[in-house]
Amino acid sequence: MDDSELRSVLAERVANVQARIVAACARANRDPASVTLVAVTKTVSPKVAAIVAELGIRDLGESRPQELWKKAEAVPNVNWHLIGHLQRNKVDRTIPLVALVHSVDSDRVLEALDAFGRKRGSAIPVLIEVNCSGEESKGGFALDALIPLGDKLPTFAGVTVRGLMTMAAYSDDPQLARPAFATLREMRNALQMRTGLALTELSMGMSNDFEVAIEEGATLVRIGTTLFEGMS
Ligand SMILES: *Cc1c(COP(=O)(O)O)cnc(C)c1O
16 A cells, blocks of 8 residues: 555544444443544554554554554654553653553562652553453453552552553454453442542453443553554
8 A cells, every 4th residue: 555545544444443432432321532542553664653643543552662662753742552561671761652551460560660650750650451351361460459459559659540451352252352341340440449549541442342342431442453454
């Protein structure tokens, strides 16, 4: 695809995803402004990421820190979301580029971010990644680790926990993801009651299941394939 073709295909896909978000919100009686589309650019070049930003998408996501460094340099004026594992030795270089870390997946990462946030003197906005599906291949805190974690959160002055994130098990049938999304919402509600923290964000839903996620309360949907399939 040449650049103008890329732009027109992407514009059409963005419009289509946005229309599907609006329709899912209507089914759930939600305001579409309560759902942010995070375009996951991990499979495409900085050039394609720049085009999607020019089309008005202000939130872009990457799962690997090194890729994020590269793309944040090429596309600086957007909110970058880190949605994959952050190695502790990459915290210093990554955090200044990122608006929200979705993928705090262990105590070690939480402690490293807390230390960095304290050192720089402002708390880092994060989500806690939760393994709702119980699959061993998936990262994140186990469900039964969340309440003990919540009880410790007030001691972490270097991070601000804004909510929870999960990845459902992959399936051709998006309805099968619904229980995992409902579980994340219920855990958020329970944790919020217990800690008094404002856990407003639920990052859940990808290309194959984002509409179900919105019906279950997602505030951030992370979409790659549906936008960028066939591009590089
Ligand atoms: C790649 C990725 C996505 C996007 O997945 P698609 O199915 O391509 O939309 C969302 N979230 C995370 C954590 C990812 O790694």
